Amino acid sequence: MPDPMNIALLSGQSAHLKTIPDLLARSGFRCNVFVSPRALIQGVSQAAYDMLLIHDELPDTSAVDVIRTVRCARSRDLPIMMLGDGSNEEALVEALDAGADDYLCGPLSARVLIARIGALRRRATGDRQRQGLVVRAGPYQLNSVGRFALLHGERITLTPKEFDLAMLLFSNAGRVLANRRIEQAIWHHELPPLSRALAGLMSRLRKTLRLSLETGISITVVYAHGYRLDIHDDDPMHQPNPLAGKPFALAHP
Known part of the structure; x- marks a missing residue:
């Protein structure tokens, strides 16, 4: 049986993301929660994660800067999904340009989140299979x-x-x-x-x-x-x- 998918969640101080770890656990994923960008960067550099979920509103830090830092350290091998309300189009586009692979707009739907995680994982797996081209x-x-x-x-x-x-x-x-x-x-x-x-x-x-x-x-x-x-x-x-x-x-x- 394959190992469960290991997901890192940077939730900042967002209360409505507190249910995500339990939701992911019930769906067969492992989820490590980070409350600060510094802890997240250290975490992804020291452990093998299959995906990163990050809220688009973080205290004292730009989520886009976090994405860029992760991309510098891990290139494209770590899929990143942004979570937010999607009300700011420029912020959404800037996050995607910085290296986010997907953006899930609220209100958060458990079924949609799990489906999007699965789709992003399949896409990332396909990209790795095409490496060397x-x-x-x-x-x-x-x-x-x-x-x-x-x-x-x-x-x-x-x-x-x-x-x-x-x-x-x-x-x-x-x-x-x-x-x-x-x-x-x-x-x-x-x-x-x-x-x-x-x-x-x-x-x-x-x-x-x-x-x-x-x-x-x-x-x-x-x-x-x-x-x-x-x-x-x-x-x-x-x-x-x-x-x-x-x-x-x-x-x-």
Whole structure:
């Protein structure tokens, strides 16, 4: 029989999260409760946890800062779910951009929480099974183990969301990806109609990876549809590569 899932909960001083440990225990999980970010950071660095649940309102500390600290220490191998009321859209987007994998809005439903934990665990397991994959396009390589990019052999560090977006685009070179599909892949839900989170993330990715005609890879906005990553050849006119849109190169290092 497999060991039960080990979950760390950073609840701060939130009274309505006090029932979660008992709920998780009844569902067959182990749950360690941390009341301060410092204790949590020490805990996840010293013990093996399968998932982190964190309330979005912590006393004297930004939950986003906690996520960033965890990501620096544990990269992407620890799934993080935020718990909150979801009333502040900018805070929600900022948390997801910082590296949170999911955001569960209140009022808290026990059935929904358990279902979302299961879904996030399956997604994380699938990600680990795909580790070792390298995607190549033009002068770029994306390495899913270290979650970094190479441009002409030069290493480029990406934020978690930037890397996820780069993998999605490079894996679908030449294909138009609808905004909804990108949002579901990166944030795991559709963003509000007026949100600028996707456009902002796309702009940051262009800058970080130096995507342009000069490097042979560019991102095209397809009006009213979404985005497309284009691979260009080396001729002076930089015409789109006729192979763009065909299957990308995969390798295992």
